[in-house]
Amino acid sequence: MAYSEKVIDHYENPRNVGSFDKNDPSVVTGMVGAPACGDVMKLQLKIGADGIIEDAKFKTYGCGSAIASSSLVTEWVKGKTIEQAAAIKNTDIAEELALPPVKIHCSILAEDAIKAAIDEYKSKQAK
Amino acid sequence: MNYFELFKFSPAFDIDTAVLAERYRELQRAVHPDKFANDTEQQRLLSVQRTAQVNDGYQTLKDPIRRAEHMLSLRGIDLSHETTTVKDTAFLMQQMEWREALEDIRDSADPQESIDELYDSFAAYRTKLTKLLTAQLSSGSEEDALLAADQVRKLKFMAKLHDELTRIEDALLD
Numbered sequence: 001m002a003y004s005e006k007v008i009d010h011y012e013n014p015r016n017v018g019s020f021d022k023n024d025p026s027v028v029t030g031m032v033g034a035p036a037c038g039d040v041m042k043l044q045l046k047i048g049a050d051g052i053i054e055d056a057k058f059k060t061y062g063c064g065s066a067i068a069s070s071s072l073v074t075e076w077v078k079g080k081t082i083e084q085a086a087a088i089k090n091t092d093i094a095e096e097l098a099l100p101p102v103k104i105h106c107s108i109l110a111e112d113a114i115k116a117a118i119d120e121y122k123s124k125q126a127k
Numbered sequence: 128m129n130y131f132e133l134f135k136f137s138p139a140f141d142i143d144t145a146v147l148a149e150r151y152r153e154l155q156r157a158v159h160p161d162k163f164a165n166d167t168e169q170q171r172l173l174s175v176q177r178t179a180q181v182n183d184g185y186q187t188l189k190d191p192i193r194r195a196e197h198m199l200s201l202r203g204i205d206l207s208h209e210t211t212t213v214k215d216t217a218f219l220m221q222q223m224e225w226r227e228a229l230e231d232i233r234d235s236a237d238p239q240e241s242i243d244e245l246y247d248s249f250a251a252y253r254t255k256l257t258k259l260l261t262a263q264l265s266s267g268s269e270e271d272a273l274l275a276a277d278q279v280r281k282l283k284f285m286a287k288l289h290d291e292l293t294r295i296e297d298a299l300l301d
Contacts, residue, residue, distance in 0.1 A: 031214070031216045031219040031220065031223075032212045032213065032214055032219070033212065033213040033218075033219050033222060033284060034210070034212060034213070035206075035209075035211065035213055035279075035280035035281075035283040035284060036209070036210065036283070037287070038283060038284045038286070038287025038288070040219055040222045040223055040226060040284075042219075042223060059223070061222075061223070061226040104210075105210040108210055108212065109212060112212040112214070116214055
């Protein structure tokens with residue numbers, strides 16, 4: 001199957017790969033996995049006191065589309081508020097990367113990773 | 128199609144695979160298209176269809192993950208086409224660690240030792256999951272069926288890890 005140019009670009013030059021110190025109180029982590037293909041995705045957000053996402057990092061084990069989806073998402077969420085980041089839809093990711101139907105689940109995984117990280121942020125705030 | 132009925136098994140996860148292979152050969156012989164070479168067109172088509180069913184049934188029951196999926200699908204839980212995301216953080220952290228360990232094999236002092244250790248860890252974890260799965264599938268409750276579905280999802284991640292490890296081991300031997 002042919003990957004789109006954007007997928008190849010993110011796959012060959014992934015943005016923001018790595019991890020933040022998980023003991024940093026401003027860092028939240030979203031961990032998600034897709035049983036169908038065994039892909040695992042970790043998305044970390046560094047969120048300021050004003051609720052703006054200052055920085056993002058990811059680590060993904062999976063196919064090119066999964067890596068590209070998470071790489072793209074780290075670029076998109078930077079500078080956004082929690083609400084704006086939560087509004088990112090898998091269809092936006094799939095459209096931007098021109099993902100074929102069989103790879104839509106990779107974009108769903110990336111959307112769910114943002115949601116999982118934001119859930120952790122909200123439960124931290126509630127404490 | 129209930130493959131347990133086709134192969135005359137009671138619908139339990141624990142099946143004797145030697146008996147399965149034996150019944151597969153019997154069924155294969157009984158429905159083989161060659162036996163119907165002189166029959167009507169319809170009869171021959173039916174035999175081709177039944178042969179496909181027998182083959183698919185055998186492949187399904189032989190593989191523990193597919194067998195469990197089949198049992199759950201008979202209870203209305205479809206796992207083979209789902210795009211559900213797993214969010215069990217502790218489980219996923221462990222998956223990440225194992226994926227990192229796979230990456231480190233090539234640079235380790237004794238790659239074969241690392242590989243063997245990982246095979247053992249994977250096998251131990253799979254045994255644990257399979258025990259839970261067997262118990263949860265044997266219970267009739269809906270709640271246990273949903274828990275069983277979670278074990279199947281986890282076993283799929285383990286199958287992926289196992290494939291990756293085999294691939295790395297093959298590459299090292301080359």
